[in-house]
Amino acid sequence: MTRPSAIANVTDAGFDARRVRDDFPALHQDVHGKPLVYLDSAATTLKPRVVIDAVADVYARDCANIHRAVHLLSQRATARFEEAREKVRAFLNANDTNEVIFTRGTTESVNLVAQSWARTFLREGDEVLITELEHHSNIVPWQIVCQQVGAELVVVPMTDRGEITREAFEEQLSSRTRLVAMAHVSNALGTVLPVEELTGLAHERGAVVLLDGAQAVSHVPVDVQALDCDFYTFSGHKLYGPTGVGVLYGRERLLEGMPPYQGGGDMIRSVTFAETIYNDLPYKFEAGTPNIAGAIGLGAAIDYLKSFDQEAVHAHENAVLRYATKALGSVAGLRLIGTAPGKVASASFLMDAVHPHDIGTIVDSEGVAIRTGHHCAQPVMEHFGVAATARASLGLYNTTEDVDALIRALHKVKELFG
Amino acid sequence: MMDLRELYQEVILDHGKNPRNHRFPEPHNREGRGYNPLCGDKVTLRLQLDGDKITDVGFMGQGCAISQASCSTMTQAIKGKTVEEADALFSKFHAMVMGEADADDDFESLGKLAVFAGVREFPMRVKCATLGWHTLNQALRDEHREATTE
CATH class of the missing domain: 3.40.640.10 (Type I PLP-dependent aspartate aminotransferase-like (Major domain))
Known part of the structure; x- marks a missing residue:
């Protein structure tokens, strides 16, 4: 896998997502014995210490x-x-x-x-x-x-x-x-x-x-x-x-x-x-x-x-999303749902022969938090002929390393369901 | 640290991938429809009840490995059983996946269904494991409404 981390995690405008992570206490914990990787900001964002x-x-x-x-x-x-x-x-x-x-x-x-x-x-x-x-x-x-x-x-x-x-x-x-x-x-x-x-x-x-x-x-x-x-x-x-x-x-x-x-x-x-x-x-x-x-x-x-340059924050998120879209696309048997040009912050996907809830449980055991289900948008699910999807969504604190962790966890899913 | 293999036992993966009795029996005289509003999973269960004996049963629907495997193993377990016996199995199964205190000693009598014991450690997945059973309960009572896991 290519790792354009230097581009995606520290943008030219000086937004350093790695440093920002220090502001969010919830990020600094282990879940199931693994460091938390939080990819569910579309459900709710984590809160910085100042809040x-x-x-x-x-x-x-x-x-x-x-x-x-x-x-x-x-x-x-x-x-x-x-x-x-x-x-x-x-x-x-x-x-x-x-x-x-x-x-x-x-x-x-x-x-x-x-x-x-x-x-x-x-x-x-x-x-x-x-x-x-x-x-x-x-x-x-x-x-x-x-x-x-x-x-x-x-x-x-x-x-x-x-x-x-x-x-x-x-x-x-x-x-x-x-x-x-x-x-x-x-x-x-x-x-x-x-x-x-x-x-x-x-x-x-x-x-x-x-x-x-x-x-x-x-x-x-x-x-x-x-x-x-x-x-x-x-x-x-x-x-x-x-x-x-x-x-x-x-x-x-x-x-x-x-x-x-x-x-x-x-x-x-x-x-x-x-x-x-x-x-x-x-x-x-x-x-x-x-x-x-x-x-x-x-x-x-x-x-x-x-306190941040908003354009730099959005540029950072978009860079991580592009990285995620490419990385997810390279997982065999994975299909992205919703591919509109210019989309932001979320990647919904399905995997062959594995239900989203099983994906969610397995990646959670690897410390990766994603959302699975119909996302309170059942007509969208109906349009794509599915009951549910898995969704990874980004906040300003996410880096390409988080995406790498998700991809590793998805390979665990494939191993188990092989 | 949680052990995924406790949840995804080989039997569950196998039945999830290749569910048994994944068809509608003919003839049938009872039907139940189950729905898990949390994930949108749906199951339709049909069975033939002769007197108080379940002589044939099958299901169709889509869902996660846990819910599909649970439906599959359930249909195997209840075929040939009386309504009373099926009810008793559901009670034991429910107590097991809910992790109720006195459930421990009872696993053996559940036979193959005991593979779902690992669900206890995954509270978010209990409803996946019980969807089929709630649907059965509804079919046996012949209530003409959807069973939900709520």
Whole structure:
């Protein structure tokens, strides 16, 4: 095997993945007596020490509820929470912090738009357009709201390489399309959708566009103003941040016109039994005590990422993915699923006569963590006529050595199943 | 350190690769459908029940080596058995793969099925080993719904 490690692990721009590994405590452990090789970042990324410390520090020092008390701890917690919102705003290049709503994650962000925007504004006969490669969390919320209002869910088919083409998209887009919801990057395949172009086409028809950025935020630049999308959703835990916190970006004009998603504390200005006046954006959509430490941890994750040249990080990940694609392709009897040009961070594959779950268990015994299953994207599996795939996915800490370990483990699979 | 050979015994690899009774028996009067939502594995089991005796049984479906081998060895073990005997086997098998405390002494009575004892060490794979048995349970009860491992 060729070993272009010097190229793939230390890029010209000076991003040194090997050094970065020191920042991630979880990487430095043995599993089943072997050093951990973590290739499941599409499921969740590991957390750098600064994020873990930020979360611990909230509980150890600034442990208070926000937007409420006059005491100092509450002031500090509130300030840090709102600083995190500003960090997210800058990260997405949103126009205003009013447009940044903290949620539990991508799934809740999508459900919020489905139940607040779509349920209010969609009528019988309207169409919601999604694509064949969506994660279940960008399918089911639309099925639910379509059933509620009598709208129709329309699906853009993907190609056998796992792409969504402009042509296929235009074929399904109609004057009845009111909302387009699509992944920025596919979780099962790694395909990057041409979201800027497709958003433009949707807007020409007057449709509102939601982008599911769960798999995109850590691998491609995101600028919601350049993308010109109406809603953008992502989860903190796939961006090196904590679980249980996510973001909904929404265009202010749209958010203003939407009713609250949930009722409770923080989302109200005044309550009487006769009438409740809702709070301003973004609090109108943040009922209940939020994941304060989670949001602050997400802010720390964004700071951490900003300490690197983002282009260099993405270039590094792409170099490791190219290396992985080539190495996997050289394993006899292995077939890659999803081969769209320009794909990022994930390699889904099948092996002759070995079920993905058996692959997963065997490589785990070698210390290699990959995901096996349908990746919450059963329509994608159906397209390729399989029940499941094995998926190796990358974070900024992965190196070509990790790929080599995976390949060695796959040879163990072949030995056992020979 | 876990021992993969404990899980992937030769018998399991063999039955996983070449499942026995991998066909639908004719005639048959019972059917069960099993589904593991975790991995998407599906199995359909058909059997002929004469009185309370399972006179023929076979299955079709796709899945991992563990689930295929489990279905295969199960069909061999229950053919010719009564419903009560099959139920008893399932109880023992279940106790074994779940690693229940008093299960240890019982392995011998399970015959070939004892090769699945290694599954105890792999909690994520218990459902693979029990999918076929849950499906059998459903077929014997003739419940017209899908058996799941959940």
